[in-house]
Amino acid sequence: MEQPRGRWRALHAIGRYAALGSASLFALAPIYWAVATSLKPESKILTYPPQWWPDPFTLEHYLNVLMQSPLPRNYLNSILLALGTILLVLCLGAHAGYAAARYNFRGKNPLLFLLLATVMIPGIVTLIPVYLMAVQLGLHDTHLVLILVFSAWQVPTVVWLLRAFFENIPRELDEAALIDGCSRLGAxxxxxxxxxxxxLAAAAILVFVWVWNEFIIALNLTASNKTRPLTVGLFFFVGESSIEWGKMAAAAAAALIPVILAFALLQRRFIQGLTAGATKG
Amino acid sequence: MSTPGATAARRGPCGAKEGPVPPARCGPAGSAFPLALMLPAVLLVVCVTFLPIVRAVSLSFRDTSYLKVGGFVGLRHFQAFLRDPLSRQNLLNSLTFTFGSLAVSLPLALGLALLLHRPFPGRGMFRTVLILPWVVSQLLTALLWRWLDSPLLGPAAYILSELAGTRVDILGDPNTAMAGVILANVWRSFPYAMILTLAALQTIPDELYEAARIDGAGRWNLFRFVTFPMIQNTFLIATIILTIHYFNMIELPLVLTGGGPVNRTEVLGLRVYREAFVLFKFGFGSAIALVMFAVNIVVSLVYIKVLRAESRY
Known part of the structure; x- marks a missing residue:
């Protein structure tokens, strides 16, 4: 900002790196520890003082998780749920967002407000009746009910997000398409x-991360491993194998990979979605 | 993006032109098309979030035993909740958790956003690393911190034990357990406030700083009179969203401590979870959830007010 003299500037830079360095250490330490634990042989996990670096290094826990645990099925469930929810949310959200961006019609503002108002509903209030409905309709423990409930929670954010994107696309393009003979839907x-x-990419990645991480709804709307997503699978897995630390850590690390990858590859879109979702009025 | 030209063009096809049906602005008949586009989304949201609230209200006034819904019992569940000394503990825990987390995460987020605002070597890397915890699920956050704090295998417990000279078990000790849960919560959630604040900082035009500097503003005054007013609203929005998020928390204490030791980390959300999905008292659980809902409404009204004020400019 200002132009402090050389020594001040150096001190300033050192302070900045020290602060950001410690914050980064704080951010990475829990993740590092799970990954390090997952790579240690069982005999080196419970040492005092702890072994800071995995030595020797082993992949046996990952193989165990892959071969002798129910988690691969949970992994698959999470992928299916994420894809299903992304498709449904994008489909509903794009149409609604487009209508909100391009048309003025009676009831538009109340409807948009209704969507915005979902921010004030704690999930647990609706979870009890949703559980009852799911049981009574015979939908309990199906992928379908999870996709519907997940989508309902994600649609409002995505409508607001996409509406903002559509508003930035010039209206003249729609009108040109209409004149060229497109129907309104065609345009x-x-x-x-x-x-x-x-x-759409920003919305998809937001929904993906949300579904991949969702736990409490899935915990209560599933009852078997056929439908349980990874978070719920991990929860039971940890409860059942509470002394196999290496295996648990490997399972946790494996659960982190997809979101970290998605985030690393699409960081800009993710941040864009997050900020637009929260502040676009 | 919307220019006077666009308005003119918009009016164009609404005239006597033949061919495609013009967009809805031409009359009330046109409302059907956009409504049809919007309704599926709204219907799903209404069915899964609003209708269940009606059901929850009805449940909260009724006698229930698992799936059987019995007669009307008036305010009995609410009275039972208010009279129960555990409820006071739950409420106290929720407030400690919410404000304790805010008190740490907000200054941390603001400070880091200010540090990351100007370009310097390594900035992109720091930003990526610092946002990372936000994509980790509540469940994994709880597991990762349980291991880090574990007296058996955790380096954090080891370091603290060496410093204190005795064995430290943060999550097992009733006096420190809440601090442990708050720390894990701050770890996962501070990036959210940081990202929003950083995004707001980037929108401040440099000219404002130049003008203020010409007027002789120092470092503190630049922050006080230029930076802060420009990020105020965004920071407030982040604060409100995090307040709601913290107040409704279930997962972290559920997995980190299960609400223990001696109920010291059982927040309101966790109590609802236990009453409804462990003890299957849906009526009583709904009543407590509705009390939480009331708190959410108050906080959210502030949020909506801020958003409205924001979009006016």
């Missing part, structure tokens, strides 16, 4: 939607 699908790809 949306063929002209506007392809241009909104960055917005």
């Amino acid at each position: 949306f699908y063929r002209v506007v939607l392809p241009l909104a790809q960055p917005g």
